[in-house]
Amino acid sequence: MGxxxxxxxxxxxxxxxxAEVMRESGYAGMTMDRVAARAGTNKNAIYRRxxxxxxxxxxxxxxxxxxxxxxxxxxxxxxxxxEMLRRANETWSSPHGAILRGLLAAAAxxxxxxxxxxxxxxxxxxxxAWIAMLERAVARGEAPAAAVRPRVATTPMMLxxxxxxxxxxxxxxxxxxxxxxxxxxxxxxxxxG
Amino acid sequence: MGxxxxxxxxxxxxxxxxAEVMRESGYAGMTMDRVAARAGTNKNAIYRRxxxxxxxxxxxxxxxxxxxxxxxxxxxxxxxxxEMLRRANETWSSPHGAILRGLLAAAAxxxxxxxxxxxxxxxxxxxxAWIAMLERAVARGEAPAAAVRPRVATTPMMLxxxxxxxxxxxxxxxxxxxxxxxxxxxxxxxxxG
DNA sequence: CTCTCCAAGGTACGTTGCGTACCCTACAAG
DNA sequence: CTTGTAGGGTACGCAACGTACCTTGGAGAG
Numbered sequence: 508m509g510x511x512x513x514x515x516x517x518x519x520x521x522x523x524x525x526a527e528v529m530r531e532s533g534y535a536g537m538t539m540d541r542v543a544a545r546a547g548t549n550k551n552a553i554y555r556r557x558x559x560x561x562x563x564x565x566x567x568x569x570x571x572x573x574x575x576x577x578x579x580x581x582x583x584x585x586x587x588x589x590e591m592l593r594r595a596n597e598t599w600s601s602p603h604g605a606i607l608r609g610l611l612a613a614a615a616x617x618x619x620x621x622x623x624x625x626x627x628x629x630x631x632x633x634x635x636a637w638i639a640m641l642e643r644a645v646a647r648g649e650a651p652a653a654a655v656r657p658r659v660a661t662t663p664m665m666l667x668x669x670x671x672x673x674x675x676x677x678x679x680x681x682x683x684x685x686x687x688x689x690x691x692x693x694x695x696x697x698x699x700g
Numbered sequence: 701m702g703x704x705x706x707x708x709x710x711x712x713x714x715x716x717x718x719a720e721v722m723r724e725s726g727y728a729g730m731t732m733d734r735v736a737a738r739a740g741t742n743k744n745a746i747y748r749r750x751x752x753x754x755x756x757x758x759x760x761x762x763x764x765x766x767x768x769x770x771x772x773x774x775x776x777x778x779x780x781x782x783e784m785l786r787r788a789n790e791t792w793s794s795p796h797g798a799i800l801r802g803l804l805a806a807a808a809x810x811x812x813x814x815x816x817x818x819x820x821x822x823x824x825x826x827x828x829a830w831i832a833m834l835e836r837a838v839a840r841g842e843a844p845a846a847a848v849r850p851r852v853a854t855t856p857m858m859l860x861x862x863x864x865x866x867x868x869x870x871x872x873x874x875x876x877x878x879x880x881x882x883x884x885x886x887x888x889x890x891x892x893g
Numbered sequence: 894c895t896c897t898c899c900a901a902g903g904t905a906c907g908t909t910g911c912g913t914a915c916c917c918t919a920c921a922a923g
Numbered sequence: 924c925t926t927g928t929a930g931g932g933t934a935c936g937c938a939a940c941g942t943a944c945c946t947t948g949g950a951g952a953g
Contacts, residue, residue, distance in 0.1 A: 513950090538939060559940080698891030704920070706921090752912080
């Protein structure tokens with residue numbers, strides 16, 4: 508027989524299996540027995556590594572989320588902002604996003620898990636991208652330097668997230684994205700001049 | 701013995717029991733057996749009325765949520781806005797709010813339940829209060845008429861909600877509320893002039 | 894080369910909680 | 924008085940989580 512897997516190798520196999528199961532049936536359908544079976548091992552091996560299902564789910568999520576997209580550079584602040592929102596909207600409304608929402612719901616009342624999620628889902632990197640975007644706009648003379656503030660930079664994504672929480676969810680219509688940019692973000696940036 | 705309860709009377713008893721249990725142990729602790737026991741009946745009577753636990757939870761939630769507070773009127777737009785946010789923050793971070801979050805998490809992937817929640821939790825009434833607030837500010841000459849736009853009015857509450865989703869939750873620090881008002885809401889309103 | 898120890902495998906179990914099935918009983922209406 | 928319907932009691936099936944315990948492979952020390 509193939510030699511018995513150990514340590515790192517086994518760990519990767521479990522994570523891969525968990526990711527596959529989540530892709531097929533979402534986080535809700537990711538049962539420990541199923542993951543164990545799929546990975547060709549048993550629950551012991553899993554529980555020796557992660558304390559509970561949620562932790563495994565979060566750990567496995569990174570196997571789905573791939574490299575961060577490069578920051579868009581359309582030449583205008585409006586174009587960049589819209590592009591960022593559109594990409595985020597696409598990601599969140601994909602099957603991929605459904606999994607993330609499932610995880611989020613499961614972690615919703617456990618702050619410890621929530622911070623884990625934050626780290627894995629690249630929310631912080633996202634904020635930095637918005638700051639960078641604003642700085643480019645300032646360099647082009649398109650926005651006042653005073654507009655480069657964290658609260659301003661994070662507002663559009665925050666609004667998009669809240670929009671998800673309110674609606675049934677799947678996908679936010681494009682008009683809303685345009686609205687967020689034209690009615691909130693740009694006035695906010697320009698108002699600082 | 702007291703005569704056997706039926707129809708409306710029994711239904712109310714069940715809802716009251718469910719609300720009590722939720723108050724004590726949150727939505728997660730609201731098991732069907734417990735509710736039945738507390739109501740002095742059995743699960744049959746419950747399942748004859750609600751298809752599943754979530755539906756009962758949502759139905760019982762109205763027994764906790766009481767009348768809407770009156771809109772604040774501090775004399776300044778800034779004061780009103782801050783007061784609204786502070787009240788919302790208090791409500792959401794109370795035990796009461798914990799229950800609501802639990803319900804929300806449970807309903808998160810069922811659009812049908814989500815709309816039910818929206819109706820019960822009075823989110824729409826909230827938006828109207830913000831519009832009214834803006835109109836008073838316009839009447840006082842404190843804000844340009846062009847600032848009375850739905851997207852502007854809903855932005856602070858949206859930001860607060862997103863803040864909850866991001867953090868572990870319980871309570872958003874007051875500085876954040878001040879920030880939302882001073883860094884986003886007021887500039888947005890004034891920028892319209 | 895052998896021994897030893899730990900991680901992995903196998904399997905079964907205890908527990909909780911949802912939702913269902915049945916059958917018995919009170920009570921209201923005809 | 925009869926009868927149908929809603930309540931009550933109870934037990935069950937089932938899915939999943941998390942745990943216990945024992946057996947076995949195989950890597951590394953001596």
